[in-house]
Structures are given as C-alpha cells and as structure tokens.
Amino acid sequence: xxxxxxxxxxxxxxxxxxxxxxxxxxxxxxxxxxxxxxxxxxxxxxxxxxxxxxxxxxxxxxxxxxxxxxxxxxxxxxxxxxxxxxxxxxxxxxxxxxxxxxxxxxxxxxxxxxxxxxxxxxxxxxxxxxxxxxxxxxxxxxxxxxxxxxxxxxxxxxxxxxxxxxxxxxxxxxxxxxxxxxxxxxxxxxxxxxxxxxxxxxxxxxxxxxxxxxxxxxxxxxxxxxxxxxxxxxxxxxxxxxxxxxxxxxxxxxxxxxxxxxxxxxxxxxxxxxxxxxxxxxxxxxxxxxxxxxxxxxxxxxxxxxxxxxxxxxxxxxxxxxxxxxxxxxxxxxxxxxxxxxxxxxxxxxxxxxxxxxxxxxxxxxxxxxxxxxxxxxxxxxxxxxxxxxxxxxxxxxxxxxxxxxxxxxxxxxxxxxxxxxxxxxxxxxxxxxx
Numbered sequence: 001x002x003x004x005x006x007x008x009x010x011x012x013x014x015x016x017x018x019x020x021x022x023x024x025x026x027x028x029x030x031x032x033x034x035x036x037x038x039x040x041x042x043x044x045x046x047x048x049x050x051x052x053x054x055x056x057x058x059x060x061x062x063x064x065x066x067x068x069x070x071x072x073x074x075x076x077x078x079x080x081x082x083x084x085x086x087x088x089x090x091x092x093x094x095x096x097x098x099x100x101x102x103x104x105x106x107x108x109x110x111x112x113x114x115x116x117x118x119x120x121x122x123x124x125x126x127x128x129x130x131x132x133x134x135x136x137x138x139x140x141x142x143x144x145x146x147x148x149x150x151x152x153x154x155x156x157x158x159x160x161x162x163x164x165x166x167x168x169x170x171x172x173x174x175x176x177x178x179x180x181x182x183x184x185x186x187x188x189x190x191x192x193x194x195x196x197x198x199x200x201x202x203x204x205x206x207x208x209x210x211x212x213x214x215x216x217x218x219x220x221x222x223x224x225x226x227x228x229x230x231x232x233x234x235x236x237x238x239x240x241x242x243x244x245x246x247x248x249x250x251x252x253x254x255x256x257x258x259x260x261x262x263x264x265x266x267x268x269x270x271x272x273x274x275x276x277x278x279x280x281x282x283x284x285x286x287x288x289x290x291x292x293x294x295x296x297x298x299x300x301x302x303x304x305x306x307x308x309x310x311x312x313x314x315x316x317x318x319x320x321x322x323x324x325x326x327x328x329x330x331x332x333x334x335x336x337x338x339x340x341x342x343x344x345x346x347x348x349x350x351x352x353x354x355x356x357x358x359x360x361x362x363x364x365x366x367x368x369x370x371x372x373x374x375x376x377x378x379x380x381x382x383x384x385x386x387x388x389x390x391x392x393x394x395x396x397x398x399x400x401x402x403x404x405x406x407x408x409x410x411x412x413x414x415x416x417x418x419x420x421x422x423x424x425x426x427x428x429x430x431x432x433x434x435x
Contacts, residue, residue, distance in 0.1 A: 075093075076095045082177055086112065086171070087171060091118060131176075132174050139166070140164050143160070161181040193249075195245050196246065199241075199249070206242060241393065259300075262299070264305065265297050269302065277310065284320065284322045286316075287326070289327050292330040301405070308397075311395065319349035326347055332428070346419060347417065349419040351421075352411060357412065365396075398424075
C-alpha cells in the first residue's frame with residue numbers, strides 16, 4: 001500500500017516538474033524570440049539560446065550608449081545653445097553654449113534643478129509652456145536680461161537678443177535651441193540708423209521741392225500744370241516716406257517715452273480712422289462692419305493708435321474687392337493671468353502669401369510688388385488721404401506702435417473670407433471696458 005502511495009506521489013511530482021519545465025521553456029522562448037535564426041541555430045539548448053540573447057541585448061545596449069554619447073558630443077560642440085527640461089520644468093540638460101548664453105553654471109554631473117531658479121526669463125518659461133501644451137514646435141525672439149551677479153555692473157546690465165526654438169519631447173519634456181541674435185540685431189540697428197540719417201538729410205530738400213512745386217502749380221496753365229501735379233504728388237509721397245522713417249526711428253529709440261498716454265476710446269478711434277479714409281472706401285463701395293464690444297476704453301497714445309487703424313484700413317481698402325465689408329471685431333480676453341483687448345481687422349481680399357506671413361511687418365517688405373503702390377495721381381486730394389507711402393512701412397509702423405504699448409500684432413489669413421486677418425492684442429491692466 002505504501003508503495004502505491006509512493007508511486008502516486010512520484011507521478012504528481014513528475015507532473016509538477018513537467019509543467020514547470022514547460023512554463024520555463026515557454027518563458028525562455030519568449031526571451032530568445034529576439035534572436036535571429038542564424039544566431040539561434042539548430043539543436044541549441046534553451047540555456048545556450050538565453051546566453052546568446054543576453055549577449056545580443058548587451059550588444060544592442062552598447063550600440064545605443066555609443067549613439068547617445070555621439071549625440072551628446074554633437075550637442076555640446078554645436079554652435080547654438082540647447083537646454084532640456086522635464087515635465088516639471090526642471091533643467092536636466094544644458095550644453096556649454098546655452099550655459100554661456102544664459103549666464104548659468106550647470107554641468108552633466110549636476111542634479112536636475114528648477115529652471116526658474118537658474119534663469120529668470122518669463123519669455124523662455126512661456127515658450128516652454130506653450131510648446132508643452134500644444135505639442136507643436138514653437139519659436140520666439142526676445143531680449144534676455146541676465147541676473148546681475150556683479151554689483152559693480154548692476155546699472156549696466158548686458159542684454160542679449162535670443163531666438164528660441166522649442167520642440168516637444170516624450171513624457172512632457174521640452175527641448176529648446178537657443179540662438180544668439182546679437183550680430184543680426186546689430187546689423188539691423190545699423191541699417192535702421194542709416195535709414196534714419198538719410199531721412200533727416202532728405203527732409204529739408206523735399207520740403208523745398210514741394211514749396212517750389214506748389215508755387216508753380218498756381219502759375220502754370222494746362223498741359224504744363226499736369227506735369228507739376230505729378231511732381232507734387234511724388235514729392236508728397238517721398239515726404240511721407242521720410243516722415244515714416246523718422247517716426248520709426250523715434251519709436252525704436254525710446255518706445256514708451258515717445259507715447260503720450262491717456263484714456264482713449266478705441267471704438268471712437270476706429271470710426272475716426274475710417275472716416276478719414278471714407279472717400280477712398282466710397283470709390284470701391286466698401287463699408288465698415290463693427291462687431292463685439294460697443295466701447296473699449298484703454299490707456300494709450302491717441303494719435304499713435306489712430307495711425308495704427310489708418311494703416312490697417314488703408315491696406316484693407318487697397319486689396320478688398322468692390323462692395324465688400326471691412327470687418328472689425330473687439331473682444332475682451334481674460335483667460336490667462338492678464339486681461340487683454342483683442343482687435344481683429346479682416347478684409348475679403350486675396351490675403352497674404354504663405355511665405356510672406358513671417359515678413360509682413362518687416363521694413364520695406366512688400367508681398368506683391370505689383371500691388372504695393374496704388375495709383376492715385378489722378379486726384380491730388382487722394383494723396384493727402386493716403387496714410388502710408390506704399391513702400392512697405394505701413395505694417396512696420398503698426399507693429400512698432402503696438403509693441404510700444406506692450407501689445408502684440410499678428411498677421412494671418414482668415415479661413416472664411418480668405419482675406420488678410422490682422423489681430424492687435426493690447427493689455428488692459430490699467431484700462432476698463434464698457435460692455
């Protein structure tokens with residue numbers, strides 16, 4: 001009897017061992033699944049296959065470590081800066097160029113630290129946050145003011161123009177490439193200074209030519225008067241170009257000091273600017289269509305803001321087809337930490353070419369040279385109504401004035417009308433809205 005129990009126990013133990021061996025074999029096959037047929041071979045035991053699998057994965061890990069080390073060397077030797085933050089905005093990687101550009105001490109051996117503790121830059125934090133939220137590459141340019149560590153140089157901080165290009169990474173991490181734009185910034189300043197100097201030199205002779213032309217205009221008979229009229233119109237256009245260059249130069253030197261701030265009604269300015277250009281709009285049977293807030297009172301320079309709407313409406317009238325409205329929409333935006341006033345100006349024209357959207361606010365840039373200057377020489381009064389010289393400075397002035405008010409202006413094409421969509425965003429920190 002005991003012998004039967006012994007055989008039963010032996011059978012049960014053999015069955016358990018067989019099941020264990022089958023599970024172990026299945027597990028080993030899964031571990032060795034990554035091996036190719038030539039590596040596994042025929043008749044090789046599972047233990048040998050497992051050994052080969054371990055060696056194979058070690059080789060893969062070694063290759064990956066080599067690739068990572070190569071990329072680290074490339075990033076460290078790159079001529080532009082690169083930083084990387086995790087999902088909690090902790091700095092986990094910073095190459096030497098970025099450390100020098102941002103004025104921080106951070107190496108590979110350092111543990112992750114909150115970026116805000118090392119770099120006090122609202123623009124950089126905002127760029128990273130917008131990239132993480134949208135999961136789309138973002139780009140931004142700003143003037144970086146490093147924290148002063150030398151008490152002797154606190155009154156003369158070193159500012160650096162930076163262009164940041166951020167890309168979303170896995171697990172909420174964000175990588176940012178930082179480019180020092182000091183050389184381009186200096187060249188732009190030299191170009192603007194040269195243009196301003198030339199404008200100063202041209203202002204006096206153009207005034208003299210205009211006075212002579214106006215004197216001759218009343219003393220000559222047709223057809224000689226037509227030639228003087230054309231000369232006077234071109235002189236006025238050149239005088240406007242000179243004045244625009246001088247205005248831009250003054251705004252760029254001291255943006256906020258050139259403003260005479262007071263409480264102004266944006267809606268009243270919009271209608272006043274449209275009234276100034278209404279003779280031009282009447283020729284094409286265009287009308288203004290205002291929606292949104294009925295009244296918006298902001299703290300701004302009334303004359304400068306009036307110039308902004310003149311230039312925007314002038315562009316809309318130029319490129320809109322006949323019998324179409326110019327849409328203006330005002331709305332309050334308080335979704336973020338600050339309160340803003342958004343002003344949308346939309347026309348029904350052909351819109352901006354896609355390649356021109358990033359350049360429409362540059363000086364002298366004209367997306368379509370054939371349409372850049374409207375021929376109004378047939379009417380001398382029309383020239384006086386034209387707010388821009390037609391040389392690509394109208395939108396550049398708009399951006400300069402809006403930025404002097406600590407605002408932003410965007411250029412897009414409207415998805416419904418297909419025309420130009422210019423949006424102005426002004427802060428309302430010291431303003432009130434009347435709904």
